[in-house]
Amino acid sequence: MKNKVWIIIGIVVIAVAAAVLIVTQFFGGSHGGIDNEPESDVSGESKILVAYFSWSGNGQQMARWIAEETGGELFRIVPEESYGEDYGACADRAKNELDNEIRPALSSHIDADVMAQYDTIYLGFPIWWYDLPTPVWTFLEEYDLSGKTIIPFFSHNGSSSGANSLNRLTQLAKGSTVLTDEVLSIPGSSVANSEDKVKEWAANELK
Numbered sequence: 001m002k003n004k005v006w007i008i009i010g011i012v013v014i015a016v017a018a019a020v021l022i023v024t025q026f027f028g029g030s031h032g033g034i035d036n037e038p039e040s041d042v043s044g045e046s047k048i049l050v051a052y053f054s055w056s057g058n059g060q061q062m063a064r065w066i067a068e069e070t071g072g073e074l075f076r077i078v079p080e081e082s083y084g085e086d087y088g089a090c091a092d093r094a095k096n097e098l099d100n101e102i103r104p105a106l107s108s109h110i111d112a113d114v115m116a117q118y119d120t121i122y123l124g125f126p127i128w129w130y131d132l133p134t135p136v137w138t139f140l141e142e143y144d145l146s147g148k149t150i151i152p153f154f155s156h157n158g159s160s161s162g163a164n165s166l167n168r169l170t171q172l173a174k175g176s177t178v179l180t181d182e183v184l185s186i187p188g189s190s191v192a193n194s195e196d197k198v199k200e201w202a203a204n205e206l207k
């Protein structure tokens, strides 16, 4: 009987430790959800689009540096229904959408004739549940991306290879060339100090 109690206590301790590990791995370096506001409208005057989805601001910062460096037009992928500010609620919704392959509706859009002007899309996102966040799925399926080059950049808290996100991106970005070998991957906690690294990478991609 005593042994059983110790086994149960052991299992509970391991489960709690695993939960803490997952939460700190995913959320270390994050600062909660920021706003859910779009960037200014894009015009198609540049050949480069810098499109991003960002919940806690790391990807937004990277995207802004990339746009500064390349002269690309900034576009934020904005879900109609915000993921809110709370980690737990955001994580639960993200997991449910991923498990059920739900494409959340977006409130930010690009006219088809404007999208047609871009040759290159820098596409930024966080790793969510070892995969591509579902708002990016919606974005990729909304447009005719054939003939375009997509250059991914992402931030993470441990999944430095991007886990399944790049496979997913390649599957969804039909007709485009996704430069999976040239990806920029930065830990969320390092983004604030990575301006030079991000700009250098973005400039190199244009050569």
Ligand SMILES: Cc1cc2nc3c(=O)[nH]c(=O)nc-3n(C[C@H](O)[C@H](O)[C@H](O)COP(=O)(O)O)c2cc1C
Pocket: 025, 026, 027, 028, 029, 030, 053, 054, 055, 056, 057, 058, 059, 060, 087, 090, 091, 092, 094, 125, 126, 127, 128, 129, 130, 131, 155, 156, 157, 158, 159, 160, 187, 188, 189
């Ligand atoms: C719902 C959710 C799921 C996450 N899943 C992962 C994951 O599977 N692997 C990982 O390395 N980081 C994970 N993270 C951490 C984020 O990728 C990381 O904090 C990233 O820098 C956030 O970028 P953002 O500020 O642009 O939203 C997750 C974060 C959230 C909110």
